[in-house]
Structures are given as C-alpha cells and as structure tokens.
Amino acid sequence: MQNSKAYTGVIKAYGQAAMYEEALVMFNTMNEMGSKPTIETYNTLIYMFSRGGLYKKNKAILLKMGESEVARDRFLQWCD
Secondary structure, three states, X not given: OOOHHHHXXXXXXXXXXXXXXXXXXXXXXXXXXXXXXXXXXXXXXXXXXXXXXXXXXXXXXXXXXXXXXXXXXXXXXXXX
C-alpha cells in the first residue's frame, strides 16, 4: 500500500467511523513506508479531528504539515 491516495482513503474511512487513533496510526504508517502525505491527506486529518473535537491532535498535524515540503509549497502557492 505505497499509494498516497490509498492511504488517504483508509484514513478517511477511519475518520468517518470515528476511529481517530486508527487513522493516526495509518498516517504514521504511511510516513514510515515512504509514502508522502498529500494536501488531501492533511485536509482529511484536519477535518476529521475538528469534527471529533480533537483540537490538540489537529495542532500536531498542522505542525507536521508545516514541516512538509509538499504541503508548504501548495500553501505558499495559495497565498500568492
């Protein structure tokens, strides 16, 4: 399961089932397996954690997103 879209789909399914810890484990596995999260991955996690009221987890995801070159590039393009 090296595909970022596949990982994001599984993360989204966990979020829809309110299985937040499992979604976070999948996100970490995604990184460990060398599949880079996309902006869609981060958006999925942020939406899911916000919906579940898990704002501290959102903060951690936003910090990881800030470290991500892909997400930073997309964000900076959006700001221009």
